[in-house]
Amino acid sequence: MLERILEKEGMMNPQEVKEYNLLSRRYLTRLGYDKVINSLYNSGRLEGKVIDLGTGSGWLAIELAKRNRDYQIVGVDLSQEMLTLAKQNVSTSLNNYSNLSFIKSDVKSLPFKDDSFDVAVSYASLHHWGGNLLEIFEEIQRVVKNDGLVIIHDLKRDEKNLLFLKTIPSKIMRKLLEASVMASYIPSEIREILRRDPITSQWQAIESTMGLGIEGRVKKRRI
Numbered sequence: 001m002l003e004r005i006l007e008k009e010g011m012m013n014p015q016e017v018k019e020y021n022l023l024s025r026r027y028l029t030r031l032g033y034d035k036v037i038n039s040l041y042n043s044g045r046l047e048g049k050v051i052d053l054g055t056g057s058g059w060l061a062i063e064l065a066k067r068n069r070d071y072q073i074v075g076v077d078l079s080q081e082m083l084t085l086a087k088q089n090v091s092t093s094l095n096n097y098s099n100l101s102f103i104k105s106d107v108k109s110l111p112f113k114d115d116s117f118d119v120a121v122s123y124a125s126l127h128h129w130g131g132n133l134l135e136i137f138e139e140i141q142r143v144v145k146n147d148g149l150v151i152i153h154d155l156k157r158d159e160k161n162l163l164f165l166k167t168i169p170s171k172i173m174r175k176l177l178e179a180s181v182m183a184s185y186i187p188s189e190i191r192e193i194l195r196r197d198p199i200t201s202q203w204q205a206i207e208s209t210m211g212l213g214i215e216g217r218v219k220k221r222r223i
């Protein structure tokens, strides 16, 4: 088994930010975000407040805003560089839709009141998150309402993904994605973490060809 090699949390390097923005705009709508969007649509939750955790240059949030004006979406990210691009992407591709905004924040400490959102989504950010994942899941549950949805998808750490990445022509992008694959989890690690808490143990760890997902509902502890 490949050993997990941690990656730095926020993506601030201007060259990497620029390359990642191009990659996500060109490919991820079809090859990655669709997993999150399909799960959200299949849940029947077609309106409400959505938080996109580690939104990067905002393309998942933009795709959701474009498809459904009944979502109010907030993208959060540690990286000001990414958020600056996200705002540019909104103004060039969406005519400044008013149902989308961005805030600089760490997923470990979200600047929102309890029960602010109906849904939390995320794509390709989980593997960056430092600290204790269960505490981060608790923070996500704090800002999502009871019975709200959590849909987090990411890459997974495996040899096949590394082989596939060798075909990518851009050296910067190849190195960046290889580092992301090496920092990603494998489904059994996620299952082991989810099992440690009575609420997250009800969540599902999902495996796909290139990635993995965590999906479940928020259940507030009532005293």
Ligand SMILES: C[S@@+](CC[C@H](N)C(=O)[O-])C[C@H]1O[C@@H](n2cnc3c(N)ncnc32)[C@H](O)[C@@H]1O
Pocket (backbone or CB within 6 Å): 009, 010, 011, 012, 020, 024, 028, 053, 054, 055, 056, 057, 058, 059, 060, 076, 077, 078, 079, 082, 105, 106, 107, 108, 122, 123, 124, 125, 128, 129, 130
């Ligand atoms: C690989 S990018 C994915 C961006 C976007 N979700 C997408 O799919 O295009 C990972 C993003 O997560 C952000 N990130 C990493 N750790 C974070 C944290 N602790 N809190 C908020 N954002 C974080 C990074 O700054 C980066 O923009």
